Amino acid sequence: MWSGPLNKIGEYRYEIPKTYRGINGNLKMRVPALIYASEEMLPAIRKDNAPEQAANVATLPGIVGRSLAMPDIHWGYGFPIGGVAATDAEEGVISPGGVGFDINCGVRLVRTNLKIGDLDRNKIRQLVDELFKNIPSGVGSQAKVRLNRAQLDDVLQMGARWAVENGYGWEEDLEYLEENGCMEIADASYVSEKAKERGKSQVGSLGAGNHFLEIQRVAEIFDENAAKIYGVEKDQIVVMIHTGSRGCGHQICSDYLRVLEQAVRKYNISLPDRQLACAPVKSKEGESYFKAMACAANFAWANRQMIVHWVRQSFENVLGRDAEELGMHIVYDVCHNIAKVEEHVVDGEKMLLYVHRKGATRSFGPGRKEIPKKYQQVGQPVLIPGDMGTESYLLRGTNESEEAFGSTCHGAGRVMSRHQAKRRWNGREIARMLEQRGIYAHPASWSVMAEESPDAYKDVSQVVNVTHGAGLSLKVAKMVPLGVVKG
Amino acid sequence: MYKIIEHTADVGIEAHGKTLEEAFEEAAKGMFAIITDGSKIEGKVKRKIEIPFDRDEEILLVDWLNELLYIHDVEGLVFGEFDVKINDKLVGYAYGEKYDRQKHGYGMDIKAVTYHMLEIKRNKKGVTIKVLFDI
Numbered sequence: 001m002w003s004g005p006l007n008k009i010g011e012y013r014y015e016i017p018k019t020y021r022g023i024n025g026n027l028k029m030r031v032p033a034l035i036y037a038s039e040e041m042l043p044a045i046r047k048d049n050a051p052e053q054a055a056n057v058a059t060l061p062g063i064v065g066r067s068l069a070m071p072d073i074h075w076g077y078g079f080p081i082g083g084v085a086a087t088d089a090e091e092g093v094i095s096p097g098g099v100g101f102d103i104n105c106g107v108r109l110v111r112t113n114l115k116i117g118d119l120d121r122n123k124i125r126q127l128v129d130e131l132f133k134n135i136p137s138g139v140g141s142q143a144k145v146r147l148n149r150a151q152l153d154d155v156l157q158m159g160a161r162w163a164v165e166n167g168y169g170w171e172e173d174l175e176y177l178e179e180n181g182c183m184e185i186a187d188a189s190y191v192s193e194k195a196k197e198r199g200k201s202q203v204g205s206l207g208a209g210n211h212f213l214e215i216q217r218v219a220e221i222f223d224e225n226a227a228k229i230y231g232v233e234k235d236q237i238v239v240m241i242h243t244g245s246r247g248c249g250h251q252i253c254s255d256y257l258r259v260l261e262q263a264v265r266k267y268n269i270s271l272p273d274r275q276l277a278c279a280p281v282k283s284k285e286g287e288s289y290f291k292a293m294a295c296a297a298n299f300a301w302a303n304r305q306m307i308v309h310w311v312r313q314s315f316e317n318v319l320g321r322d323a324e325e326l327g328m329h330i331v332y333d334v335c336h337n338i339a340k341v342e343e344h345v346v347d348g349e350k351m352l353l354y355v356h357r358k359g360a361t362r363s364f365g366p367g368r369k370e371i372p373k374k375y376q377q378v379g380q381p382v383l384i385p386g387d388m389g390t391e392s393y394l395l396r397g398t399n400e401s402e403e404a405f406g407s408t409c410h411g412a413g414r415v416m417s418r419h420q421a422k423r424r425w426n427g428r429e430i431a432r433m434l435e436q437r438g439i440y441a442h443p444a445s446w447s448v449m450a451e452e453s454p455d456a457y458k459d460v461s462q463v464v465n466v467t468h469g470a471g472l473s474l475k476v477a478k479m480v481p482l483g484v485v486k487g
Numbered sequence: 488m489y490k491i492i493e494h495t496a497d498v499g500i501e502a503h504g505k506t507l508e509e510a511f512e513e514a515a516k517g518m519f520a521i522i523t524d525g526s527k528i529e530g531k532v533k534r535k536i537e538i539p540f541d542r543d544e545e546i547l548l549v550d551w552l553n554e555l556l557y558i559h560d561v562e563g564l565v566f567g568e569f570d571v572k573i574n575d576k577l578v579g580y581a582y583g584e585k586y587d588r589q590k591h592g593y594g595m596d597i598k599a600v601t602y603h604m605l606e607i608k609r610n611k612k613g614v615t616i617k618v619l620f621d622i
Contacts, residue, residue: 075497077497077601077602077603077619077621078603100621101598101599101621102598102621138588138596142563194557197557197561198557198560198561201561207596208595208596209595209596209598209622247560247561250598250599250621251557253599254549254553254599254600257602258546258549258550261546261602273603274602274603274605275601275602275603277602
């Protein structure tokens with residue numbers, strides 16, 4: 001139980017003042033921390049100790065504004081999950097802990113021109129089984145294609161473009177991906193042999209844990225205008241993909257934690273937690289990490305791109321119609337574990353910053369140059385995955401999110417450990433329960449069904465309502481699952 | 488001897504051994520028990536692992552477990568028995584077999600080994616290690 005100060009400074013806003021000295025009494029926060037939450041969420045947030053981590057992040061050299069945490073905050077490694085920290089692009093540091101092991105874990109939404117009436121339960125079952133067959137999932141899942149070294153280097157440097165150029169997807173897809181599916185700073189020579197070895201057989205695989213692929217129905221529209229611009233309407237069938245950079249990204253993070261751990265000593269940085277390891281952004285270590293991190297981000301975009309290709313193929317196989325004819329366009333693709341160089345206004349002044357989002361999503365509002373032309377009027381689509389069997393959300397970015405460096409939440413956030421969940425439920429029972437609610441699930445295993453049971457998470461709608469109320473992102477549509485492929 | 492420890496979003500191992508070497512072996516056993524849900528792993532293949540030791544035991548531990556995860560990920564192997572010697576470097580042997588979903592069930596996908604709340608403690612009974620994994 002965390003008993004530090006959480007002062008309400010506005011609607012849905014709780015601040016840990018800079019004067020807080022931490023549980024050991026010697027913490028030196030450079031800026032305050034701010035947690036977005038509702039009153040009802042506070043007991044759960046305190047129980048988890050995550051606020052202490054938000055305070056720890058506030059000690060990073062060069063941090064500007066505030067150390068932020070979204071309403072889906074929970075305890076992470078070093079940084080809390082749901083944490084956002086921006087550091088000065090000249091004087092600040094970059095930290096792999098502020099990105100996480102699953103670099104560019106993210107979400108992609110594909111729309112169709114099918115309506116719920118076009119698919120009966122049997123068709124949905126066939127689609128799920130076909131998706132499960134075509135998109136490898138689960139522990140140690142290996143993709144259908146194995147790349148050679150030269151191809152992998154191209155993936156690391158080109159991201160989703162590599163996939164499109166090699167026949168996986170459509171040229172127009174790239175326009176609807178954050179960063180157009182490629183961080184240009186990527187340089188594969190900063191990626192270890194091991195990370196490359198792990199990457200070769202995993203481009204185009206879903207992985208395990210909380211990653212999933214869902215066939216969803218648009219259940220509710222909150223914002224007709226934005227929904228129309230995003231090409232989404234009530235009762236439409238859409239597909240959501242939630243996965244990241246797989247073993248390649250995990251290895252890159254592990255490799256650089258090791259490097260930056262040494263850099264902490266070299267640059268004489270004092271940290272309250274070893275997992276916050278970081279280096280000045282202009283140092284050799286910091287620059288190397290950023291170039292390698294970008295490679296992992298590109299890997300993840302290529303991964304989701306190849307999965308989209310196989311999703312389209314699966315629909316074509318089962319329904320006997322072309323993906324073009326089915327209108328399977330990408331609505332958008334967001335990353336929720338990433339660090340990026342962005343321009344933001346701090347205390348009325350334009351600044352170039354390294355924005356770390358660990359379990360947080362970019363939420364840029366209307367007019368930002370980084371978002372697709374088509375979405376300029378309403379802001380970028382923000383995709384919030386639910387957890388197996390629960391609803392997911394399509395939101396839109398706002399200019400108010402600027403107070404959080406253009407960020408919002410990323411999902412539900414766990415309230416129960418995986419083992420607890422496994423003890424409490426049995427996977428088959430959950431599958432039956434989902435079936436009763438009209439959801440067909442095809443998991444790689446039954447135990448993962450129990451671990452990822454919806455009741456093990458905070459209510460995603462509560463999280464989304466807080467970000468809506470706080471103005472960080474606004475609700476556009478709610479989707480509910482019809483069929484689930486679990487890793 | 489090891490036991491699995493957990494927090495809301497994490498899982499980890501508390502491993503005990505009479506020596507540092509034995510504690511390293513137990514930690515590795517625990518890690519694969521999480522991956523395979525505690526199922527039996529036969530020692531059909533052997534892998535040798537060498538890691539330089541620059542006096543930081545915590546880093547050595549993370550390197551050791553990460554190396555095993557790497558082999559697991561690339562070769563699709565799971566390990567059940569270990570033999571570790573630590574002098575000026577760590578030399579370890581891991582005994583295991585191909586991961587088989589039917590046989591080994593399905594525990595969890597461990598993404599990486601973390602430094603978070605990492606502990607290596609010594610007392611009269613030996614060495615106790617606490618390590619958390621990102622899942």
